Amino acid sequence: MSAALALLVRDVKLAWREGGAVGVALGFYLIVIVIIPLGLGPNLNLLARIAPGILWVGLLLAALLSAGRIFESDYEDGTLDVMATGPLPLPIVAGAKCLAHWVATGIPLVLLAPVLGLLLNLPLGAFPSLALAMLAGTPAVSFIAGIGASLTLGLRRSGLLLALLVVPLYVPILIFGVSSVTPYVSGPNSLWQPLLILCALSLASIVLAPFAAAAALRNALR
Amino acid sequence: MSPPFTISFEARDIACERGGRTLFEGLNFVLEPGGALLVSGPNGTGKTSLLRQIAGLLPLASGRFSAAGAEAATPVAELCHYVGHLNAAKTAMSVRENLAFWADFLGGGDVDGALDAFGLAPLADISAGLLSAGQKRKLALSRLFAAPRPIWLLDEPSVSLDAASVKRLDAAMRDHLKQGGIVIVSTHVPLKTKFAQEIALGREHAA
Numbered sequence: 001m002s003a004a005l006a007l008l009v010r011d012v013k014l015a016w017r018e019g020g021a022v023g024v025a026l027g028f029y030l031i032v033i034v035i036i037p038l039g040l041g042p043n044l045n046l047l048a049r050i051a052p053g054i055l056w057v058g059l060l061l062a063a064l065l066s067a068g069r070i071f072e073s074d075y076e077d078g079t080l081d082v083m084a085t086g087p088l089p090l091p092i093v094a095g096a097k098c099l100a101h102w103v104a105t106g107i108p109l110v111l112l113a114p115v116l117g118l119l120l121n122l123p124l125g126a127f128p129s130l131a132l133a134m135l136a137g138t139p140a141v142s143f144i145a146g147i148g149a150s151l152t153l154g155l156r157r158s159g160l161l162l163a164l165l166v167v168p169l170y171v172p173i174l175i176f177g178v179s180s181v182t183p184y185v186s187g188p189n190s191l192w193q194p195l196l197i198l199c200a201l202s203l204a205s206i207v208l209a210p211f212a213a214a215a216a217l218r219n220a221l222r
Numbered sequence: 223m224s225p226p227f228t229i230s231f232e233a234r235d236i237a238c239e240r241g242g243r244t245l246f247e248g249l250n251f252v253l254e255p256g257g258a259l260l261v262s263g264p265n266g267t268g269k270t271s272l273l274r275q276i277a278g279l280l281p282l283a284s285g286r287f288s289a290a291g292a293e294a295a296t297p298v299a300e301l302c303h304y305v306g307h308l309n310a311a312k313t314a315m316s317v318r319e320n321l322a323f324w325a326d327f328l329g330g331g332d333v334d335g336a337l338d339a340f341g342l343a344p345l346a347d348i349s350a351g352l353l354s355a356g357q358k359r360k361l362a363l364s365r366l367f368a369a370p371r372p373i374w375l376l377d378e379p380s381v382s383l384d385a386a387s388v389k390r391l392d393a394a395m396r397d398h399l400k401q402g403g404i405v406i407v408s409t410h411v412p413l414k415t416k417f418a419q420e421i422a423l424g425r426e427h428a429a
Contacts, residue, residue: 002326003328003329006327007323007327010312010315010323013315014312014314017314017315076308077308077309077310077311077312078306078307078308078309078310079310079312081274081277081279081304081306081308081310082304082310082324082365083327084278084279084299085277085278085279085299085300085302085303085304085328086300086327086328086329087300087328087329088327222279222280222281
């Protein structure tokens with residue numbers, strides 16, 4: 001277990017030190033949300049209605065932007081070779097690295113989202129449910145991104161292919177993520193149902209994605 | 223000083239296939255505790271592939287590896303230190319952080335000893351990104367001391383090392399053999415270590 005913890009701490013440290021991944025993801029999220037009201041015009045009701053959807057789509061794209069780096073640098077400098085000879089099973093290595101992506105990128109994006117909600121005239125009552133839904137859904141975002149990142153390992157310009165592979169898998173997260181925020185914006189609806197489904201999606205991907213990613217890693221190491 | 227290793231390593235009928243082409247087949251060798259094996263041969267004959275197979279990174283086309291001795295219950299890959307062409311050093315971390323991570327991850331602990339092994343102690347707090355190619359190589363080799371493992375797989379270990387460091391590497395390998403460890407090296411540079419066995423890959427096609 002201490003090996004997994006060492007790996008998690010190292011990856012979070014590297015993500016913050018290298019700066020690129022986290023900073024670019026946060027900056028991208030900010031820019032996307034800032035330009036959308038400029039394009040749509042000053043219709044506050046319209047903005048409030050589409051705010052949950054835009055915040056979620058922006059978050060998914062921003063997370064994807066940094067997803068390629070989950071395994072890439074370790075693959076390129078030979079670190080993955082050595083990790084494969086370590087005492088940790090490869091699925092745990094993959095899981096720890098996806099978890100590190102969530103801690104280093106997912107959580108900062110979730111923290112930024114409510115601030116960006118202000119720019120989109122999101123009703124104040126929707127803020128807690130937005131934060132809760134994103135906190136519940138972003139682990140699935142990171143772990144599913146891990147599958148795409150490991151499958152595209154070693155390819156040149158893999159970013160676009162990664163997006164093509166992973167975005168379809170994000171559809172359920174997007175649907176239930178948005179529907180757990182909308183009740184506050186447009187009418188009565190149950191809040192807990194979509195939130196619980198989000199939790200289920202995250203739990204399932206935390207359990208299953210590391211195995212898929214590990215299989216892809218094994219293949220990439222050959 | 224770590225306790226002496228008591229492990230013997232056997233390769234039986236190993237074959238390697240890369241991209242539909244058979245690189246070598248019918249490879250057999252046995253290494254007793256303290257045994258050293260030199261893998262030689264021209265470029266592209268499968269030296270790196272053989273080491274990667276032993277480390278469990280490449281699948282075997284046929285045959286099997288087995289280890290006998292005190293650590294026999296552990297999978298072969300986890301008995302091995304693999305030092306390949308890439309140095310597995312993170313440029314955003316200091317030399318000490320790099321070694322400390324490997325010590326934690328691979329299950330060792332003696333980071334200071336590992337820093338001393340190739341004289342990296344004065345550079346301990348410098349970012350690994352600032353090291354020269356030879357120093358990065360020494361950092362990769364220092365990993366051998368960050369966690370004790372009986373089998374060393376060294377792929378061209380002396381590349382970009384200066385003469386004094388090659389001597390240190392030689393001495394380190396001899397110490398490891400004296401403790402009952404096993405060393406499997408692929409190299410073009412003559413080393414002073416006495417290799418009990420040599421496998422020359424790619425010769426049968428030339429003959």
